[in-house]
Amino acid sequence: MNEFSLIDQFFNFPYPTREDIVFGIGDDAACVRVPAGQDLLISTDTLVEDVHFLSSWDAYDIAYKAVMVNISDMAAMAATPTWICLALTIPEQNLSWLQQYSQGIRDALNEYKLVLIGGDMTKGPLSMTISIYGIVPLNKAIRRKGAKPGDKIFVSGELGGACLALQFLKKPPNNQLDFSKAMKKLLHPQPRVDLGPILQATASSCIDISDGLSADLNHICEQSGVGAYLEADKIPVFSLAEEYMNHNARTLALTGGDDYELCFTIPPEKEEQFLTMIAQNGISCFEIGVIEKSKGLRIKQTNGALEVLKPQGYLHF
Ligand code: ADP
Ligand code: MG
Numbered sequence: 001m002n003e004f005s006l007i008d009q010f011f012n013f014p015y016p017t018r019e020d021i022v023f024g025i026g027d028d029a030a031c032v033r034v035p036a037g038q039d040l041l042i043s044t045d046t047l048v049e050d051v052h053f054l055s056s057w058d059a060y061d062i063a064y065k066a067v068m069v070n071i072s073d074m075a076a077m078a079a080t081p082t083w084i085c086l087a088l089t090i091p092e093q094n095l096s097w098l099q100q101y102s103q104g105i106r107d108a109l110n111e112y113k114l115v116l117i118g119g120d121m122t123k124g125p126l127s128m129t130i131s132i133y134g135i136v137p138l139n140k141a142i143r144r145k146g147a148k149p150g151d152k153i154f155v156s157g158e159l160g161g162a163c164l165a166l167q168f169l170k171k172p173p174n175n176q177l178d179f180s181k182a183m184k185k186l187l188h189p190q191p192r193v194d195l196g197p198i199l200q201a202t203a204s205s206c207i208d209i210s211d212g213l214s215a216d217l218n219h220i221c222e223q224s225g226v227g228a229y230l231e232a233d234k235i236p237v238f239s240l241a242e243e244y245m246n247h248n249a250r251t252l253a254l255t256g257g258d259d260y261e262l263c264f265t266i267p268p269e270k271e272e273q274f275l276t277m278i279a280q281n282g283i284s285c286f287e288i289g290v291i292e293k294s295k296g297l298r299i300k301q302t303n304g305a306l307e308v309l310k311p312q313g314y315l316h317f
Contacts, residue, residue: 001093001095003121006093006098006121007025007119007121009098010098010099010101010102011025011086011102011105011116011119011121012025012026013102013106013116015109015115015116016110016113016115018082018083018113018115019033020032020033020034020035020082020083020135021033021083021115021117024083024115024116024117024118025116025117025118025119029118030083030085030117030118032082032083032117032133034135035135037137037138038135038136038137038138039135039136039137039138039139039140039141040133040134040135041074041077041079041133041134041135041136041141042131042132042133043070043073043074043131043132043134044070044129044130044131044132045066045069045070045073045129045130045132046127046128046129047062047065047066047069047127047128047129047130048126048127049125049126049127052065052066052069053065053066054169055126057187058100058104059097059098059100059101059104060100060101060103060104060107061104061187061188062101062104062128063100063101063102063103063104063105063108063128064104064105064107064108064187064188065187065188065189066105066128066130067084067104067105067108067109067114067130068108068188068189068190068191068260069130069189069210069260070084070130070131070132071108071112071114071132071191071193072189072191072192072208072210072260073132073208074132074134074191074193075191075192075193075195075196075208075260075262076142076206076207076208076262077134077136077141077142077143077206078136078140078141078142078195078196078197078199078200078203078206079134079135079136079141079196080134080135080136080193080196081112081114081132081133081134081193082114082115082133082134082135083114083115083116083117083132083133084109084114084115084116084117084130084131084132084133085116085117085118085119085120085130085131086105086116086118086119086120086128086129086130087119087120087121087122087128087129087130087131088101088119088120088121088122088128089121089122089123089124089125089126089127089128090121090122090123090124090126091123091124091125091126092123112191112193114132136196136200137200140200142199142200142203142204142205142206142264143205143206143223144205144206144207144219144220144223144224145205145220145223145224145225146203146204146205146224146265147204147205147220147221147224147226147265147291148204148224148226148265148267148291149226149291149292149293150267150268150290150291151204151205151265151266151267151268151290151291152265152266152268152271152287152289152290152291153217153228153230153263153264153265153287153288153289153290153291154263154264154265154266154285154286154287154288155209155213155235155236155261155262155263155285155286155288156192156195156261156262156263156264156283156285156286157192157236157259157261157284157285157286158236158237158238158239158253158259158261159209159213159235159236159237159238159252159253159254159256159259159261160237160238160241160249160252160253160256160259161181161182161185161186161238161240161241161259162182162185162186162189162256162257162258162259162260163212163252163255163256163257163258163259164179164182164185164238164240164241164244164245164252164256165179165182165183165185165186165187166186166258168182168183169186173244177240177243177244179240181240182238182240182241185238185258185259186258189258189259189260190260191208191260192208192260192261192262194281194283195262195264195278195283195285197277198274198277198278198281198283199262199264201270201273201274201277202266202267202270202271202273202274202277203264203265203266203270203274204264204265204266204267204270205220205223205224205264205265206220206262206263206264206265207219207220207262207263207264208260208261208262208263209257209259209260209261209262209263210257210258210259210260211257211313212254212255212256212257212312212313213235213253213254213255213263213313214254214255214297214309214310214311214312214313215255215257215311215312215313216263216313217230217263217297217311218297218311220263220265221291221295221296221297224291225295226291226292226293226295227291227292227293227294227295227296227297227298228289228290228291228292228297228298229289229290229291229292229298229299229300230288230289230297230298230299230300230309231288231289231299231300232250232299232300232301232302233300233302234286234287234288234289235250235253235254235286235288236253236286236288237249237250237252237253238252238253241253254299254309254312255312255313257313265291296308297309297310297311
């Protein structure tokens with residue numbers, strides 16, 4: 001099959017109609033219309049074999065995760081993801097691999113009502129680059145900068161699950177713990193697009209936790225010119241990690257990447273509105289600390305000791 005029939009067979013699938021798409025795959029460029037009163041957000045992420053996923057994973061999971069990682073960047077901006085472009089590099093024409101891969105892309109897109117509007121296909125070592133587009137009401141995108149002293153720091157869910165699953169993959173546990181929930185966190189993360197309208201109304205800064213809580217919260221602090229005080233006891237740790245790793249579980253939650261929950265700050269005057277909105281939407285979030293004027297990260301340990309928290313997480317270079 002040539003490149004064009006591959007694209008036709010595996011990527012030009014029927015997609016739900018969206019009024020904001022004039023036309024998608026098939027021309028030299030796609031054409032979309034940003035709705036009036038909305039800003040357009042654009043982001044790109046590359047996933048490389050053995051860095052972001054293991055070659056042993058199913059093509060379905062690789063594709064699904066690639067889309068979710070990108071959707072999470074839109075969730076982090078409090079935006080609604082709308083369209084993606086996919087540039088795929090594959091070493092060979094493996095039709096059953098491509099079939100699974102395309103199904104993973106499709107399912108991920110359908111879950112969040114996105115449409116694949118274009119891309120590219122080349123031969124080479126396996127890697128994929130997805131560009132994602134999203135919309136948000138004018139000037140309502142939430143940025144990393146914007147946190148102020150006194151703002152409360154929240155995370156949107158338990159942390160450490162994906163990192164725990166990676167450790168299980170490297171060294172399978174010798175007890176009978178069921179780690180399917182951790183594997184789900186790693187392979188099928190669910191980006192928190194649901195928080196978008198709430199964050200637009202109440203948050204002063206936001207980031208998605210892709211590299212690890214301490215590393216990602218540190219980005220908020222650096223870009224906002226502030227510091228953070230955390231309480232170790234308040235950090236929501238993935239329950240299986242506590243069972244499996246005891247006291248190391250919190251380190252996993254502070255430094256493990258790939259969870260794709262959100263970390264954000266809420267100013268005191270918006271706190272009541274924030275709590276009401278999450279309760280109305282049946283969402284639970286966890287308050288973990290407060291923004292302070294003094295730069296750097298500090299953490300109050302369970303024994304009451306105040307320690308400096310080094311921003312640790314995944315770094316590529
Ligand atoms: P060009 O030669 O102009 O770059 P291509 O042959 O790469 O065009 O692509 C033909 C059409 O198929 C374009 O509309 C492009 O966006 C789309 N396309 C190519 N690869 C993919 C892919 N992996 N997923 C979705 N659409 C793709
Ligand atoms: Mg091309």
